[in-house]
Amino acid sequence: MFKRVFGAAFAAGILTGILISGIHQFTTTPILLEAEKYEQGEHDHSQAFAPHLSNQPVLESASFSNDTPFKIYKAHSDAGHEGGDEAWAPEDGIERTLYTVGSEIVFGVAFALMLTAAFTVHGVPVDGRRGVLWAMGGFAVFTLAPALGLPPEVPGSMAADLGGRQIWWLGCAAATGVGLLLLVFGNRLPLIVLGLLIIAAPHVIGAPQPEHFGGTAPPELAGHFAAASIVTKAIFWAMLGWFSGTFYKKLADS
């Protein structure tokens, strides 16, 4: 049983992580890199940044004077909260790509473990198609619902305090998960209504928003990134569900 649940999840997560990394190269990565150029001030001629620093992403560049030492990946609103100027970051190019592929694999394995755990608790025979159904739930929980309050952001976007957004995001995902389970398995009207209320609650409370908007990337780029990110994640979840279900079936009773 252990081998089945963990084996299927690792196989599906690693395979999907690698495949989706290739798709990201065509969908989201070009937009993200383009947005970073604005973030670094390459497209902003009022900022005269030193050329040797031009490949180090900086946030809120407009608020920096030219002689201010840059902080790599400086936080939006909790500056100095963690790390420092010497914080390590992968080199642009192949190293950065490898780290991204690595984290995509971890995301894949993490979500696949939740899927195979759900298959196991449900206890109904699973195949690739049923895996995709469960994965659509994952897509709703981890992509669609949080995106309503905190849409996918390009680097250089304005945002509220990181901690508050993280708490809202996790709360929204948890509420959507519980609500969906009540909707699908509740089978009684009061439970279904309760599920809907739980799904709506985080959006009624509202996600933390910045005091004012005006990130460095053009709004067209930000909008394109949000759409590309959500579409790519639909592909991700469909692949992850299909592979998880297929491997879970193949590893039955082994």
Place this chain on the structure above:
Amino acid sequence: MSKFQQSQAAVLSHDQAQDHDRVQRLGVALAAALFGIFLFLGVGFAHSETIHNSTHDSRHFYAVPCH
């Protein structure tokens, strides 16, 4: 042991085996879910600057709050 007693014992052990199977199944599922959540929080939410910088691009792709 009468035939009846034997079949009773068989039913009992069958039930126990089913219970054991269910407990084991839920235990493995719980372990998988917790490990999945642990990995997800690590790759998507950890505040460590090093982890953040390594996972930066994928955090943007997965739309978890970043920066």
